[in-house]
Amino acid sequence: GAVVSQHPSRVICKSGTSVKIECRSLDFQATTMFWYRQFPKQSLMLMATSNEGSKATYEQGVEKDKFLINHASLTLSTLTVTSAHPEDSSFYICSARVLAGVTDTQYFGPGTRLTVL
Amino acid sequence: GNSVTQMEGPVTLSEEAFLTINCTYTATGYPSLFWYVQYPGEGLQLLLKATKADDKGSNKGFEATYRKETTSFHLEKGSVQVSDSAVYFCALGGSNFGNEKLTFGTGTRLTIIP
Numbered sequence: 001g002a003v004v005s006q007h008p009s010r011v012i013c014k015s016g017t018s019v020k021i022e023c024r025s026l027d028f029q030a031t032t033m034f035w036y037r038q039f040p041k042q043s044l045m046l047m048a049t050s051n052e053g054s055k056a057t058y059e060q061g062v063e064k065d066k067f068l069i070n071h072a073s074l075t076l077s078t079l080t081v082t083s084a085h086p087e088d089s090s091f092y093i094c095s096a097r098v099l100a101g102v103t104d105t106q107y108f109g110p111g112t113r114l115t116v117l
Numbered sequence: 118g119n120s121v122t123q124m125e126g127p128v129t130l131s132e133e134a135f136l137t138i139n140c141t142y143t144a145t146g147y148p149s150l151f152w153y154v155q156y157p158g159e160g161l162q163l164l165l166k167a168t169k170a171d172d173k174g175s176n177k178g179f180e181a182t183y184r185k186e187t188t189s190f191h192l193e194k195g196s197v198q199v200s201d202s203a204v205y206f207c208a209l210g211g212s213n214f215g216n217e218k219l220t221f222g223t224g225t226r227l228t229i230i231p
Binding site: 043049105107109 | 159160162218223
């Protein structure tokens with residue numbers, strides 16, 4: 001099946017620094033990727049929809065200047081957490097959408113755990 | 118708006134027991150329904166899905182039937198194995214072909230004891 005990778009898998013940073021997380025579709029092209037945030041023992045919350053070659057669409061309440069999303073190619077989307085603070089510590093998960101005929105499926109990456117000290 | 122209510126966990130069962138994880142939803146239109154599974158240290162994997170009322174999704178011995186009248190999509194398996202231990206998420210997608218956004222339930226952690 002379709003494979004989505006994320007890098008890094010874990011990152012620890014100091015407060016005030018910026019962190020970039022990569023999401024790659026390894027064996028397929030994805031015009032649409034999604035970024036989610038998962039809090040401990042809670043569900044995934046959609047942060048934004050990333051479309052190749054255009055600006056990301058952010059969900060209500062998500063600061064677009066803090067969570068910068070770039071989708072420069074059909075296999076790569078990046079999420080940059082700018083000026084990270086401890087409250088940004090979370091598990092960030094991306095997914096890539098595959099449209100094939102009548103099949104419409106999201107394939108998820110393994111997630112990136114961010115810890116801001 | 119759309120929402121998914123999922124059975125709270127954790128759920129602990131003995132091997133070969135029968136499993137049911139309840140999931141109900143609120144949505145406009147006719148959404149697709151999904152069950153995703155997250156094994157320890159891994160990303161979410163699509164387990165099964167159903168795209169219209171009365172459809173039954175099935176995979177790896179798991180089944181779920183799209184019940185429009187009760188707005189439910191309960192996950193069942195007749196005989197669980199230790200390898201089924203994971204977190205299970207019920208999710209709701211966009212109507213018809215447009216599954217651009219998924220709304221997830223809170224997840225149910227399942228532990229199977231040998």
